Amino acid sequence: MRDYGFGVDIGGTTVKIALFKADGELEEKWEIPTRTEDGGRHIVSDIAKSVLSCMERRGALPERFLGIGVGVPGPVAGDGSASAVNLGWHGEHVAERLLELTGLPARVENDANIAALGEQWMGRGRGAASLVMVTLGTGVGGGIIVNGRILSGAHSAGGEIGHIPVEPSETRPCNCGNCGCLEQYASANGCVRLARDILSSSCKESALRAAPELNSKVIWERALGGDELAGEIVDRFCWYLGRGLATVADVVDPEIILLGGGVSRVGEPLVERVTAVFRKSAFPACRNTPIAVAVLGNDAGIYGAMRLLLVD
């Protein structure tokens, strides 16, 4: 009986690995460093060793394992080959190599997608057949679940919510090369960028002008503390995010929308403001779609990776 599996989430500095029961119970989790040297060619063998040593330590037979689910920080092509600038990977055949090294079948997906799948399986999206999750970090990542499955897209670009065009007047390019992407405003970096623009175009007083470092945490703290200009900055941030989420809802109409990533730690004040904009911008039928903060945090990826082994 195959009642165990491994969920692996490869990040730029550490690889998170977890042993799960098939029912979603997390038995054990640990981390190993991500060795990005030599074009990242040690990463997969390091994971294989770590997995094998866990099995050995537990005296567990391979027959008990569904396999290894893996999330990578980059696009995964239709043939399963993964690319990730941060790891030095250009079309790495992760699943084949893991099978070779461990004897266990493996499935590989993009990390934003597995985070969404993890939240849908065991997190804030439990019970929902469809959801959209946006990860508000340095950039804006996105994952979409429809009928319990990841919407990967024909070119691994499904859920690239950070790059929907939201500002026609933008002249400075996004990392992707386009201008006016959601990520240019509704990410941690975007928040700072909005702050710089608003601070320089206004002559209002603000505690932010004296802040030793301008980051999204400080901006939100000042806004919630009553600083008027900081309030304008977060309103603008939420305006972009709320309209972006309304756009996504008009396209895929999910049961629930989840916010994850560093900026989501703001919690309710963020959810309230974004929801207010969302309700004014979304198509009437999906205007009441709940927006909530994701709950699995950094573990969403390992949960989603394990879940990959359970959905066909």
Add this chain to the structure above:
Amino acid sequence: MRDYGFGVDIGGTTVKIALFKADGELEEKWEIPTRTEDGGRHIVSDIAKSVLSCMERRGALPERFLGIGVGVPGPVAGDGSASAVNLGWHGEHVAERLLELTGLPARVENDANIAALGEQWMGRGRGAASLVMVTLGTGVGGGIIVNGRILSGAHSAGGEIGHIPVEPSETRPCNCGNCGCLEQYASANGCVRLARDILSSSCKESALRAAPELNSKVIWERALGGDELAGEIVDRFCWYLGRGLATVADVVDPEIILLGGGVSRVGEPLVERVTAVFRKSAFPACRNTPIAVAVLGNDAGIYGAMRLLLVD
């Protein structure tokens, strides 16, 4: 052996009905009037009569039929109840009534969705597992197919592409109540609206100023004939449509995007202009997604309705 089925597409003035073989061969098609009087309560029984009389005429046993697939011009709730302002329907249980009246099982979906499914099955999207179809008529309709299935959404609002917000500066409301929806620019009505705005804000000469009637056909004809101002209007039209499609591609990343509806009769000049804008706005990975004109025309709906009976 169940090797036949009926595809039914209910419109505001006529109901299209077709007898299909399960392999997609269209055996026979005809139309009956849509009787919208008395809150549209005769529509389903008219369809049942028409279907039964076809079976009788052919001496075909019910055992040979997969059932009746139906497209309706409005949202279909999760429980199968259909609403349609044009028909006077508010939560009509179409499938239950058809089963009662004909003995055949029925499946019901929104008409924009079945048009997309029809094109994916037997039209321009044949061979593609995923596609997005936008219908450029009086408004902008949308249907999304992922893994060969309709993306209906949690509130029947999946694929409501006409209502994604594309113009933050808009102050006049769309039919849906929001401001700046794609449909306000990239539909036949939207094209006329853009024309009025551009004609009144410019003092350039244009043959359109003397046109007895301003409609999207005339505007495109003049633009393709070299009229400069008409050219500006269609460029603006294509700018909105291209950016809207780029947005949808960044979310669902389909294999192909199809344009249907009256405005799509413009053909290649429309496709070329929209594609040029799309390539500048879409996320790099999906920048080369083909955009093409749908081929089944008004029959897309009956094909898609039949297809409903074949996908689980």
